[in-house]
Each structure stands twice: as C-alpha cells, then as structure tokens.
Amino acid sequence: xxxxxxxxxxxxxxxxxxxxxxxxxxxxxxxxxxxxxxxxxxxxxxxxxxxxxxxxxxxxxxxxxxxxxxxxxxxxxxxxxxxxxxxxxxxxxxxxxxxxxxxxxxxxxxxxxxxxxxxxxxxxxxxxxxxxxxxxxxxxxxxxxxxxxxxxxxxxxxxxxxxxxxxxxxxxxxxxxxxxxxxxxxxxxxxxxxxxxxx
Amino acid sequence: xxxxxxxxxxxxxxxxxxxxxxxxxxxxxxxxxxxxxxxxxxxxxxxxxxxxxxxxxxxxxxxxxxxxxxxxxxxxxxxxxxxxxxxxxxxxxxxxxxxxxxxxxxxxxxxxxxxxxxxxxxxxxxxxxxxxxxxxxxxxxxxxxxxxxxxxxxxxxxxxxxxxxxxxxxxxxxxxxxxxxxxxxxxxxxxxxxxxxxxxxxxxxxxxxxxxxxxxxxxxxxxxxxxxxxxxxxxxxxxxxxxxxxxxxxxxxxxxxxxxxxxxxxxxxxxxxxxxxxxxxxxxxxxxxxxxxxxxxxxxxxxxxxxxxxxxxxxxxxxxxxxxxxxxxxxxxxxxxxxxxxxxxxxxxx
Numbered sequence: 001x002x003x004x005x006x007x008x009x010x011x012x013x014x015x016x017x018x019x020x021x022x023x024x025x026x027x028x029x030x031x032x033x034x035x036x037x038x039x040x041x042x043x044x045x046x047x048x049x050x051x052x053x054x055x056x057x058x059x060x061x062x063x064x065x066x067x068x069x070x071x072x073x074x075x076x077x078x079x080x081x082x083x084x085x086x087x088x089x090x091x092x093x094x095x096x097x098x099x100x101x102x103x104x105x106x107x108x109x110x111x112x113x114x115x116x117x118x119x120x121x122x123x124x125x126x127x128x129x130x131x132x133x134x135x136x137x138x139x140x141x142x143x144x145x146x147x148x149x150x151x152x153x154x155x156x157x158x159x160x161x162x163x164x165x166x167x168x169x170x171x172x173x174x175x176x177x178x179x180x181x182x183x184x185x186x187x188x189x190x191x192x193x194x195x196x197x198x199x
Numbered sequence: 200x201x202x203x204x205x206x207x208x209x210x211x212x213x214x215x216x217x218x219x220x221x222x223x224x225x226x227x228x229x230x231x232x233x234x235x236x237x238x239x240x241x242x243x244x245x246x247x248x249x250x251x252x253x254x255x256x257x258x259x260x261x262x263x264x265x266x267x268x269x270x271x272x273x274x275x276x277x278x279x280x281x282x283x284x285x286x287x288x289x290x291x292x293x294x295x296x297x298x299x300x301x302x303x304x305x306x307x308x309x310x311x312x313x314x315x316x317x318x319x320x321x322x323x324x325x326x327x328x329x330x331x332x333x334x335x336x337x338x339x340x341x342x343x344x345x346x347x348x349x350x351x352x353x354x355x356x357x358x359x360x361x362x363x364x365x366x367x368x369x370x371x372x373x374x375x376x377x378x379x380x381x382x383x384x385x386x387x388x389x390x391x392x393x394x395x396x397x398x399x400x401x402x403x404x405x406x407x408x409x410x411x412x413x414x415x416x417x418x419x420x421x422x423x424x425x426x427x428x429x430x431x432x433x434x435x436x437x438x439x440x441x442x443x444x445x446x447x448x449x450x451x452x453x454x455x456x457x458x459x460x461x462x463x464x465x466x467x468x469x470x471x472x473x474x475x476x477x478x479x480x481x482x483x484x485x486x487x488x489x490x491x492x493x494x495x496x497x498x499x500x501x502x503x504x505x506x507x508x509x510x511x512x513x514x515x516x517x518x519x520x521x522x523x524x525x526x527x528x529x530x531x532x533x534x535x536x537x538x539x540x541x542x543x544x545x546x547x548x549x
Contacts, residue, residue, distance in 0.1 A: 011211055013387035016463040038467050046463030163393065163455045172454060182458040184389060 003033035003064060007043075015039040016046045019067065023050060027069045035062035043067075050188050070192065090194035091126040093119070095135040098142065100199050112138065115199065116148035125155045126197070128189050131178065132162040140166070140174040150177040160186055204313050206277055207386050209306065209343050210268035222476070240355075246434035247361060248288040248421055249351075257355045263288035265424075266302045266346020270382040270499055271398055274313045278320020278345060279402040284424070284500035285347040286328050290409035291422040291503060292360065294353035299325045301335025304344040317345050328404055359413060359420035359505075361438035366535035368418055369512035370443060373408040373524040374400050374502025376428055376493055377456035379466030384459040393455040400453070401500040407523030412505045415515050423501035429494040431504060432531070433478045433541045439506070442536035447490040448546040451526040456496075460489045466497050482544040494543055506533055 005022055007015035015034050022030055034040050040056060040063045047054045053068040099108025100115060116138065119125060129152060131138055138145040139161055153159050159178030166172040166180065190196060228243055240251035240259060249263035265285040269277045282299070289296045301321060305314045314337070325332050330349070381397045384390035390397075405422060412420065419439055423431050429445055436443050473479040473495065481491055502524065507515055512529050519527035 012466065013383050013389075013464055017387050019463075038465055042463035042465050044463075045461060045465075049461045049463070163458060164391070167393075167454050180455065180458055182389075182393075182455050182462075183391070184462055185458055 001031070004030035005032045007032055007034045007039060008062065009035065010039065011036070012038050012042050016042050019043050019046060023047070023052070023067070023069060029066065029068040032065045032067065033059070033062060034065060040065060049185060051192050090192065091124075092128045092130060092189055092193035092196050093126045094130045094132070094190065094196060094198040095138065096132045096198070098134045098137040098145075112199075113142075113145055113148075116145050116152075120148040120151040120155070125152050125157045128158045128160065128193070129178075130160045130162075130181075130186055130189060131165075132186070133165055134169070136161055136165045136169060136171055139177045140169075140171040143176075146176040153177055160189065162186065204274065204309075205272045206269035206274055206313070206343065207272050207382075209309075209341070210270070210386075211342060240358075241360070245361060245438050246431075247438075248291040249294070251292070251358065251360075253355065254352075259294070259353050259355050259358060261289055261292050261294035261351040261353055261358075262348070263351075264302070264346065264348040266344050267499070268342050268344050270378075270401075271385070271394075274316035275320040276398060276402065278317040278322075279324045280320075280398070280500055281317075281345045282321040282324035282328075282347055283402050283404050285349050286324070286330075287405045287422045287424070287500060287503075289349055289351040290405040291420055292351075292353060292358050293409055293413045293417075293420065294351040294358065296325070296328050296330040296349050296351040298333045299330055299347045299349045300333060301337070302344075302346050302348060303335065303337040304340035304342065305337060306341055306343060307339050309343070314343075317343070321345065321347060324402070324404070328406060357413070359417055361419055361421055361435045364419040364435055364439035364441055364443075364506035364533050365508075366441055366533055367509055368506040368533040369509045369529045370432070370445070370531040370533065371412070371505045371507055371512060371515060371519070371527060372423070372428070372450065372502055372530045373405070373412075373505075373519055373527045374403075374423075375451040375453045375526050376423070376498065376501070377453040377496055378499045378501065379427075379497040380456050380459050380464050380493070381453055382499065383466045384455075384462070384464040387464065389462065389464065390455065390459065393453070393459075397453050403500075403523075405503050408503050408519060408527070411518050411523060412503065412507070412515060415507060415511050417505050417507050419506040421504050423498045423504050425497045425499075427495035427497055428501075428504070428530075429479045429541050429543060430473050433473065433539065435504065435506065436533070436541060437478075437539040439533075440539065441533050442538065442540045442542070443531050443533050445494060445531040445541055445543045446545070446547050447486050447494060447543055449528055450490075450494065450530045451528050452493060456493060457489050460492055465492055467495075477540065479541045479543065482542055484545060486543055486545045490545075491543055502527075
C-alpha cells in the first residue's frame with residue numbers, strides 16, 4: 001500500500017511538518033512512511049500529543065506510521081482516567097487570569113480559589129486545565145490555588161501552563177503544578193474540546 | 200548585508216545533532232591504529248575533548264576541532280556559536296586558547312557576504328576569548344558548514360580531563376539542556392521567541408565558568424555536546440572507573456523544551472542506543488519519558504559538566520550563579536562501582 005505521506009530520506013523536523021500540515025487539512029486517517037528512528041518517534045509523539053491514535057508497523061527499510069485523528073480533532077483522550085463518562089474526558093477549562101469576572105480584585109481572586117477548590121473536590125474533573133496570562137499565578141505565586149490544581153492533576157486532569165506567560169512574569173522557577181506548554185499544544189486542546197469552559 | 204537569509208534552510212541536520220553517533224564512531228575508531236608517543240597524554244578512545252601533547256617540561260599543547268551545519272538563520276550568529284562551541288573543548292580541559300583556524304564549506308550560488316558574516320562572527324568570538332585567527336580553509340558544498348580548529352596551552356598539573364571523578368563527588372552542570380530540541384523546533388518554525396535564550400546560551404563562552412570551577416578542587420570536567428548529557432557523563436564515569444546517578448528533574452532545561460519534545464521536535468533518538476548497550480539505564484522507579492529524552496539531547500555549545508568534592512559543590516554553584524552561569528546546578532552524584540554506568544533517576548530522592 002502506498003503511504004499517504006512518503007518521508008523517505010527526510011530528516012527532522014520535516015516529517016513532523018508534513019504530518020502537521022496533513023492533520024490540519026482534515027480528520028481522515030492517513031499513513032506516514034519514515035526511514036529513521038528519530039522521525040518515527042517524533043511523528044508518533046507529535047500525533048499522540050495532537051490526540052490522534054497512532055500505530056507503527058515496521059516495513060522493509062523503515063516504518064509505516066498510521067495516524068487516526070480523534071473525532072473531535074485534538075484532545076488527548078488517554079489523559080483521562082478510566083471509568084469516566086465521555087463528556088468529562090474532553091472538557092477543557094481555560095483560565096486566562098487569576099480572578100473570575102470583572103469587579104473587585106479581591107472578590108475575583110476569592111471566587112477563583114473557590115472554583116478551583118470545588119473542581120478538585122468534584123467527581124468528574126476536566127480532562128484538561130489550561131492556564132494563560134496571569135492565570136499562571138494560580139500554579140506559582142498562589143499556594144492555595146496551586147494545591148487545588150495539584151489535586152486536579154492527581155485526579156487525572158492534564159494541566160497545561162503557558163510557557164511564554166511564565167517567562168513574561170518571571171515565574172518559571174516557581175511552578176508548583178502542571179506542565180509547561182506552548183501555543184500549538186494549547187490551540188490543539190481548545191480545538192479538540194467537546195466542552196470548553198472559559199473563565 | 201545584501202538580503203535576509205534563512206541559513207538553516209540549507210542544513211540537513213542542526214548543529215551537533217549532525218555529529219556521527221557514538222556507536223558508529225567507536226566502531227570506526229576501533230579499527231584505526233592507536234597512536235603511541237611518549238608526549239601524547241590523551242587517547243582518541245577515551246572520548247577526551249581535545250588532544251593533549253606534552254611540549255616541554257610542564258607545558259601541554261591542547262588541540263581541538265569542531266564544525267557543523269547552520270543551526271540558526273543569521274550568519275553572524277551562526278559564526279559566533281560555532282566558534283564558542285569549538286573553543287569550549289579548550290575550556291573543558293582548563294586550557295587557554297591561543298590560535299584558531301577557520302574550516303568552512305559554502306554553496307557557490309550563495310552571496311559571499313553571508314560567508315563573510317559567518318567568519319566575522321567567528322573572529323569576534325575568538326577575540327573575545329583572547330585568541331587570534333591565523334588562517335583557514337574553505338571548500339564548496341551545497342550545505343554550508345563552519346567551525347574552527349583551536350590550539351591552546353595548559354600547565355600539565357592544571358589540566359582537567361574525564362579522568363579523576365571520585366565516589367561521592369557532586370556533578371555540576373553550567374548551562375541548561377535542550378539546544379538540539381529547540382533548534383529543531385526553530386527549524387520547523389515552531390519555537391517562536393523561546394529560541395532567543397537558547398541562542399544567547401550557545402554563543403556564550405565557557406571561559407568564565409571554567410575558571411570559576413578550576414579555581415576550586417575540580418576532579419574531572421568535560422563539556423556537553425553532540426552525544427548528550429547522559430552519554431558525556433558516561434564517558435567521564437568510564438574514564439574515571441566509577442558510576443553516576445543523573446537526577447533528571449534537577450537538570451535545568453531551556454523554556455519550552457518539554458513542550459517542543461511533545462510536539463515531535465527531538466533532534467535525534469539516540470536514547471535507545473546507549474540504553475541497549477547498558478551504558479545508561481533508567482531507574483526502575485520510573486522517569487518521565489520526555490525527561491529521559493532530554494538527557495540525550497545533542498547539545499551545541501553546551502555547558503561544562505564537572506565532578507567536584509561534595510563539600511565544595513554549594514559554594515561552586517553559588518559562585519557560578521553569581522557570575523557566568525545563572526542556571527548552574529548540581530545534577531547528580533558519583534558512586535563507587537566496578538562497572539561504569541549512568542543511572543537516570545527522577546530526582547535526588549529517587
């Protein structure tokens with residue numbers, strides 16, 4: 001069978017760039033032929049990060065990587081623990097600040113603290129929590145909210161913290177929970193969300 | 200400058216990722232005759248950073264060469280990085296660079312002003328190091344390449360090599376890891392501004408860090424380059440006849456490195472080679488797969504890796520952080536073992 005994308009002779013990052021542009025065209029499954037281990041691992045890792053199902057099959061001189069995009073487009077389903085409803089799996093919380101709503105900052109911060117505490121207590125935590133702009137304070141400077149987020153992580157929520165934002169506020173060293181992420185990964189999660197909760 | 204140029208578009212592989220893998224190199228070198236001369240103090244089989252030749256009484260000639268395809272788009276910056284990288288081997292041995300010679304390859308169709316800019320970057324870096332450029336050689340090639348052969352000297356009793364690490368030593372790293380991943384991401388147009396601090400780090404000389412470390416009782420030292428941190432550490436352990444724990448969580452990483460790795464931006468999967476040979480192993484307690492990959496990321500102009508007495512480690516790290524190496528850290532420890540190996544642990548505690 002002819003591969004959909006033939007990356008024979010191509011070195012990284014080219015095979016990933018081609019996989020990425022194919023993925024952006026639509027949700028149809030496709031195959032990528034690679035001839036070196038680095039390309040095999042990179043294409044596999046990229047597709048998994050983008051929420052695709054990935055299969056690798058050795059061929060004569062290389063590997064055929066088959067990529068099946070998730071119906072929603074981008075959520076990492078595997079991040080959710082077993083036994084949860086499908087809706088909870090693709091729920092994404094997006095927090096772009098360290099307060100909820102506009103008004104008195106003190107009230108906004110208290111609401112945020114309560115919200116995260118309640119989320120950590122909940123039986124169905126979100127699949128993904130994304131923290132951007134001053135939202136990164138919630139897992140760095142603010143000990144109380146960081147503790148709630150940490151509990152969410154332990155419950156299986158994937159916590160993505162905007163790296164550019166951490167750098168901007170000089171908070172990278174202070175990260176207490178979550179994984180440093182970037183705009184590509186975050187965009188993939190937002191597009192793939194079946195339910196997006198933005199506060 | 201005649202026009203903007205995207206130098207990396209001419210490169211097949213980025214920087215030190217272009218280096219031939221250690222297994223392939225060992226195979227070839229193993230078949231070559233071994234040089235034996237009374238003045239020769241180093242061996243190509245030990246993985247030493249530079250060649251050492253005893254010139255007279257206590258004066259040693261330290262000689263090294265390094266070159267690679269572009270890892271950044273700006274020619275002048277590429278020249279600076281290539282020179283800092285070539286000079287690094289001299290500093291890793293606690294020697295002083297004296298002279299350098301350019302090695303360059305350049306496509307005939309490309310405007311020569313870019314070659315000039317590359318060489319100028321190299322000149323400026325060599326001068327910053329207190330050395331001079333005394334010649335060079337340029338060939339035509341579709342893929343540009345640049346580097347230098349550097350000559351330095353050192354007092355025989357002041358040289359630092361891969362040998363000498365003792366059980367109990369603390370392992371200090373002076374620069375963050377991730378240049379291979381980040382330059383690959385940069386080539387893919389995905390790194391954004393996160394590449395800036397990586398470039399700053401790559402063009403930074405290891406001179407001040409080397410003198411800071413060498414002014415204390417350093418036992419062994421090397422620089423982290425194309426084989427990646429774990430493998431360079433293994434070479435040090437093998438030469439010293441000991442073993443080491445490498446604490447993955449303690450290793451400083453450049454911003455966005457893990458995210459870029461998750462997006463398939465590994466420069467080279469050489470992890471499995473070293474793992475399957477038993478030279479490096481991953482702790483049974485489990486270490487994040489992406490962190491393990493970082494321990495093998497090929498570095499261009501990486502930091503120094505030094506084995507120092509444990510009681511001096513904090514003081515040395517503080518001195519490094521106060522000056523030449525803001526992100527210097529203790530990343531592991533040496534222990535006694537009949538079998539040289541490196542064990543990657545999640546953290547100091549396990």
